[in-house]
Amino acid sequence: MAKRKTRTPKVPASLPPVQQGLVSPRRNVPSSITRPPYALTGDPGPSILPLVRTQSEIESMRKAGSIAAEVLLRVGEKVEAGTTTDELDQVAHEEIVRLGAYPSPLNYRGFPKSVCTSVNEVVCHGIPDSRQMQDGDIINIDVTVFYEGVHGDTSVTFLVGEVDEYSQHLVNVTRNALDKGIQTVRNGSRVCDIGQAIEKYAHSNRLSVVREFIGHGVGPEFHSALAIPHYYDRRADTELLTGMSFTIEPMLNLGGNALHMWDDTWTVVTTDGRRSAQFEHTLVVTDNGCEILTKTSSGTIPSEVFAG
Ligand code: MF3
Numbered sequence: 001m002a003k004r005k006t007r008t009p010k011v012p013a014s015l016p017p018v019q020q021g022l023v024s025p026r027r028n029v030p031s032s033i034t035r036p037p038y039a040l041t042g043d044p045g046p047s048i049l050p051l052v053r054t055q056s057e058i059e060s061m062r063k064a065g066s067i068a069a070e071v072l073l074r075v076g077e078k079v080e081a082g083t084t085t086d087e088l089d090q091v092a093h094e095e096i097v098r099l100g101a102y103p104s105p106l107n108y109r110g111f112p113k114s115v116c117t118s119v120n121e122v123v124c125h126g127i128p129d130s131r132q133m134q135d136g137d138i139i140n141i142d143v144t145v146f147y148e149g150v151h152g153d154t155s156v157t158f159l160v161g162e163v164d165e166y167s168q169h170l171v172n173v174t175r176n177a178l179d180k181g182i183q184t185v186r187n188g189s190r191v192c193d194i195g196q197a198i199e200k201y202a203h204s205n206r207l208s209v210v211r212e213f214i215g216h217g218v219g220p221e222f223h224s225a226l227a228i229p230h231y232y233d234r235r236a237d238t239e240l241l242t243g244m245s246f247t248i249e250p251m252l253n254l255g256g257n258a259l260h261m262w263d264d265t266w267t268v269v270t271t272d273g274r275r276s277a278q279f280e281h282t283l284v285v286t287d288n289g290c291e292i293l294t295k296t297s298s299g300t301i302p303s304e305v306f307a308g
């Protein structure tokens, strides 16, 4: 095959800042689909459930995780310049309900859409809107679904067209950083081992680590009590046990790790305007390691399919 000629700009992207667009009306979920308890009021309440899952919960989490992965594969195909983040939300929403699941973000603490779409300097929790993706953008799409009473939570950062080399580095290192964190997990390892591995790898690749947003226990509750920092914190000395399920979802930045929030009270951006990337998996601890739950039933991991 002939080598494709590309003109990848080497300099960091200095596109105009991401701006708020128009948010479309709320999408409908068929009444046949089982909703999580917060769907009506927006209030998930405090986390009260145990950290270790039953066999039957884990079985259901495999299904929820595989649905979330299928949805990411489907939405990832639609990532191209000119498509709006609202259109990505629509594709995700329709696929999620087609597969019989509820889009967990919808009305979670009042969140207005079915997925989060976080472009360029947006770190997380971007709200899908009328903004068109542009050649050179990076975009994280974060899919969580509720199925058989449990959540599966996963995200990938995609490249839109030709992306500058700094952004490619950011996205590749962030994908690998998630793997470094996952590799520490087994029955008897500690929560702080995860962040230590991620932070070491990020710093050795000249990237900073977001501290305000961390991984979390997940299962019957969207965000349960277990807290998973992506940096070393010696207080995170909880011992991981077979059957615990949680996310690892590092956000790494090209510049500093200072953040601020838009007045929509959701969208989190880097203060210096430089780009941020994120990858996320839901996993369960096993005796010798862990099982990634957010892969398709045939074992496909979306971030491997779309690897830049
Ligand atoms: N999926 C996100 C996470 O990884 C949470 C999104 S909450 C929402 O934890 F309300 F913003 F959707």
Ligand code: CO
Residues within 6 Å of the ligand: 153, 215, 216, 247, 249, 280
């Ligand atoms: Co999460």
Ligand code: CO
Residues within 6 Å of the ligand: 142, 143, 144, 153, 154, 155, 249, 280
């Ligand atoms: Co998520």
